Amino acid sequence: xxxxxxxxxxxxxxxxxxxxxxxxxxxxxxxxxxxxxxxxxxxxxxxxxxxxxxxxxxxxxxxxxxxxxxxxxxxxxxxxxxxxxxxxxxxxxxxxxxxxxxxxxxxxxxxxxxxxxxxxxxxxxxxxxxxxxxxxxxxxxxxxxxxxxxxxxxxxxxxxxxxxxxxxxxxxxxxxxxxxxxxxxxxxxxxxxxxxxxxxxxxxxxxxxxxxx
Numbered sequence: 001x002x003x004x005x006x007x008x009x010x011x012x013x014x015x016x017x018x019x020x021x022x023x024x025x026x027x028x029x030x031x032x033x034x035x036x037x038x039x040x041x042x043x044x045x046x047x048x049x050x051x052x053x054x055x056x057x058x059x060x061x062x063x064x065x066x067x068x069x070x071x072x073x074x075x076x077x078x079x080x081x082x083x084x085x086x087x088x089x090x091x092x093x094x095x096x097x098x099x100x101x102x103x104x105x106x107x108x109x110x111x112x113x114x115x116x117x118x119x120x121x122x123x124x125x126x127x128x129x130x131x132x133x134x135x136x137x138x139x140x141x142x143x144x145x146x147x148x149x150x151x152x153x154x155x156x157x158x159x160x161x162x163x164x165x166x167x168x169x170x171x172x173x174x175x176x177x178x179x180x181x182x183x184x185x186x187x188x189x190x191x192x193x194x195x196x197x198x199x200x201x202x203x204x205x206x207x208x209x210x211x212x213x
Contacts, residue, residue, distance in 0.1 A: 025062065025146040030164035033080035037209035038183070040199040045190065046083035047157075049199045051183045052076040053206060054166075063150070065143050070116060071172025072107070074150075075183075078164045081157040087196070089163070090155040091187035096169050096203075099180035106167035112147060113139060115170075178203040 034041045036050035054060045054074040060067065067074050077094070081087050096104040107115075116139045152165030171177040185199040 025064070025149055027150055027165070028062065028076060030076075030078045030162050032082075032162060033078045036078060036206075038201050038203050038206035039078075040185075040201045042197060042199070045087075045196055046081065047087055047188065047196065048080045048082070049185055049188075049201065050078040050080075051201050051203065051206070052078065053178060053203070055178065064146060065116065067168065071170060072112070072115075073169045073171045073177060074166045075169065076164060077152050077167055078162060079154070079157050079188075080162045081159060084159050085191040086159060087157050087191070088155070088189040088193070089157060089187070091189070092185060093187045094167060095184045096177070097182045097184060098174060098177055100174075102174065104169045104171065104177075107170050109147065109151070111170075112168055113144070116143070178207055180204055 033039050033048035033050035036052050038052065039048055039050035041048040052075065054062070054076060055068075060074065063074070075096075079087075079089060094106055098104070150166045152163075152167050154163035154165065157163045169177070181203040183201040183203060185201070186195070188196045188199065190196060
C-alpha cells in the first residue's frame with residue numbers, strides 16, 4: 001500500500017507544475033527580426049520587421065483557442081531596432097496581400113471576440129464558400145486574457161531592442177493564404193516623425209524555409 005502511494009505522490013509532484021503551466025499563455029520570446037525566414041531588413045536605418053505565421057498545430061498549441069478552426073491565421077510580428085534612436089510604430093499599418101490580390105488587415109479585438117463567440121458571424125465576405133467544422137460559440141475570460149496578452153501592442157521600439165506580438169487575419173475561405181503572399185507594412189517612423197520606407201515581407205520565404213530539426 002505504501003509503495004503505490006509514494007508513486008502517486010511523486011507523479012502528482014511532477015505533473016502538477018506542467019498542468020498549471022498549460023493553463024497560462026506564454027508569448028514566444030522574440031529573436032532579432034532578421035533571423036526569421038520571412039523578414040525585411042532596412043540596413044540603412046537599422047530596422048527590420050519579421051512575420052512568423054503560427055499556421056500549424058505544433059506551433060499553434062501555445063494557444064488554448066483553435067484559431068484555425070475559426071478561420072483565423074495568427075502571425076507573430078517582430079520589430080527590431082538596431083539603431084541609436086527610437087522608432088515609432090504608433091501609426092503602423094499592416095496588410096496581407098494574397099496571390100489573388102485580396103488585401104487583408106488584422107482583425108480588431110472586438111471582431112475577434114464576436115467571431116469566437118458567434119462562429120456564424122462574418123467580418124468580411126468569403127470568396128469561396130467552404131463548409132466549416134461546427135465549433136462552440138463561447139469565449140471564456142481566460143481566452144480573452146490570452147488574446148489581450150498575445151496581441152502586438154507596442155507603439156515604439158527603443159534603440160537596440162525588439163518588440164513583438166501577434167496579429168490575427170481572417171483567412172476563412174482562402175486556399176493557402178500565405179502562398180506567394182506579401183505582408184506590407186507602412187507607418188513606421190524615425191524619432192523625428194519622418195516615415196521610413198515601407199516594409200515588404202515575402203511570406204513565400206517562410207513557406208520555403210527548411211524545417212527545423
